[in-house]
Amino acid sequence: MTTAAIIVAAGRGTRAGGDQPKQWRVLAGRRVIDWSVALFHGTAGIDLTVVVLHPDDLDLYTPPPGVMVTTGGASRDASVRCGLSALEGAGVTRVLIHDVARPCTPPAVIAAVLAALDKAPAAAPGLPVTDALWRAEDGTVTGLQPRDGLYRAQTPQGFAYAALLAAHRAHQGPAADDVEVARAAGIGVVITPGHEDNLKITTPEDFARAERILTGQGTGMDIRLGNGYDVHRFGPGDHVMLCGVRVPHGRGLVGHSDADVGMHAVTDAIYGALAMGDIGRHFPPSDPQWKGAASHIFLRHAVKLAQENGFMISNIDCTLVCEYPKIGPHAAAMQAAMAAIMGLSGDRISVKATTSERLGFTGREEGIAALATATLVKP
Numbered sequence: 001m002t003t004a005a006i007i008v009a010a011g012r013g014t015r016a017g018g019d020q021p022k023q024w025r026v027l028a029g030r031r032v033i034d035w036s037v038a039l040f041h042g043t044a045g046i047d048l049t050v051v052v053l054h055p056d057d058l059d060l061y062t063p064p065p066g067v068m069v070t071t072g073g074a075s076r077d078a079s080v081r082c083g084l085s086a087l088e089g090a091g092v093t094r095v096l097i098h099d100v101a102r103p104c105t106p107p108a109v110i111a112a113v114l115a116a117l118d119k120a121p122a123a124a125p126g127l128p129v130t131d132a133l134w135r136a137e138d139g140t141v142t143g144l145q146p147r148d149g150l151y152r153a154q155t156p157q158g159f160a161y162a163a164l165l166a167a168h169r170a171h172q173g174p175a176a177d178d179v180e181v182a183r184a185a186g187i188g189v190v191i192t193p194g195h196e197d198n199l200k201i202t203t204p205e206d207f208a209r210a211e212r213i214l215t216g217q218g219t220g221m222d223i224r225l226g227n228g229y230d231v232h233r234f235g236p237g238d239h240v241m242l243c244g245v246r247v248p249h250g251r252g253l254v255g256h257s258d259a260d261v262g263m264h265a266v267t268d269a270i271y272g273a274l275a276m277g278d279i280g281r282h283f284p285p286s287d288p289q290w291k292g293a294a295s296h297i298f299l300r301h302a303v304k305l306a307q308e309n310g311f312m313i314s315n316i317d318c319t320l321v322c323e324y325p326k327i328g329p330h331a332a333a334m335q336a337a338m339a340a341i342m343g344l345s346g347d348r349i350s351v352k353a354t355t356s357e358r359l360g361f362t363g364r365e366e367g368i369a370a371l372a373t374a375t376l377v378k379p
């Protein structure tokens with residue numbers, strides 16, 4: 001079984017506007033064509049990739065090693081025929097045809113088409129129409145169009161190679177896509193799951209949406225990661241505050257506030273994920289009102305800032321670095337204390353510890369260090 005992908009890229013992109021066809025525009029740091037080729041070239045299940053270019057564009061494209069280039073025709077179906085012909089004699093058994101203008105296709109969409117081709121001669125992704133459909137004239141609704149059984153067609157569309165080549169050669173007149181050509185030749189086409197992110201860049205507005213998807217923001221989720229690091233030195237005292245828990249110890253930690261080094265690292269991780277500075281910026285040590293302050297004030301502030309900016313805290317991971325006190329016996333209480341302050345369930349907070357093998361300032365028991373990571377999600 002040899003599977004090829006044909007990427008049709010010979011269109012002029014007239015509806016998308018701009019001073020060059022849409023496949024040459026840069027989105028999220030890469031040209032549209034490069035995103036689309038990368039969906040297939042070097043991907044498991046795809047053995048060969050062919051890019052079909054307009055004759056005027058040949059100089060614009062240096063194919064990655066292993067990618068074939070051929071020239072297209074005056075219409076999409078003519079370009080597909082050029083791509084299919086270029087593969088003759090290459091031993092190809094299955095072929096996927098993809099629009100270069102769909103650079104955001106989720107891998108699962110491609111995988112579903114390939115899987116369906118194991119059992120059917122043709123398969124293509126589609127999305128059921130969910131909105132009501134109107135008929136209209138001059139901007140006024142003239143009637144309703146039943147949407148039952150209607151799908152929005154996407155690519156890649158997959159076929160047994162020889163059957164599609166024969167279907168294209170026999171086809172008379174234009175065709176919207178290869179499913180139309182295959183059906184005209186009596187080939188049944190299975191519908192596989194499409195995806196909203198699999199948009200075809202058609203109009204100028206589509207570029208911004210495609211860019212959001214390609215930068216990971218089009219999933220509807222904005223995911224941020226922040227880290228925090230803090231150190232406090234030991235001084236006189238009979239306990240230390242660590243992650244909201246009073247832990248008996250022969251010495252205390254020195255600081256402007258209660259010196260809860262773990263909670264400070266967690267707080268800074270949240271500020272970091274929000275790109276909103278650190279504790280020192282929000283609670284300056286020069287301000288006497290924070291002298292001896294309980295550190296949950298800082299953590300609550302960071303959590304509130306996250307909420308005000310539309311983020312929920314997905315998880316926190318905090319590591320305390322010290323020889324003593326031993327953290328293990330208190331870790332569960334620390335998790336519970338921070339979960340209560342942050343309004344999270346305990347399984348989203350991790351508190352763990354390590355020694356530094358007696359090396360460095362923590363190894364010499366001069367102080368305690370803490371590192372933390374926070375993941376914030378805006379749904």
Ligand SMILES: Nc1ccn([C@@H]2O[C@H](COP(=O)(O)OP(=O)(O)OP(=O)(O)O)[C@@H](O)[C@H]2O)c(=O)n1
Binds near residue numbers: 016102
């Ligand atoms: N002669 C053509 C026409 C279209 N296509 C390709 O077919 C796909 C779908 O077509 P469409 O979105 O309509 O692209 P364009 O034809 O470039 O756009 P427009 O119709 O706005 O000019 C695109 O990947 C396009 O490059 C092609 O290879 N050869």
Ligand SMILES: C[C@](O)(CO)[C@H](O)COP(=O)(O)O
Binds near residue numbers: 076099153155178202
């Ligand atoms: C093949 C196709 O992408 C299916 O949706 C589409 O038909 C091609 O684009 P066009 O805008 O119809 O030319």
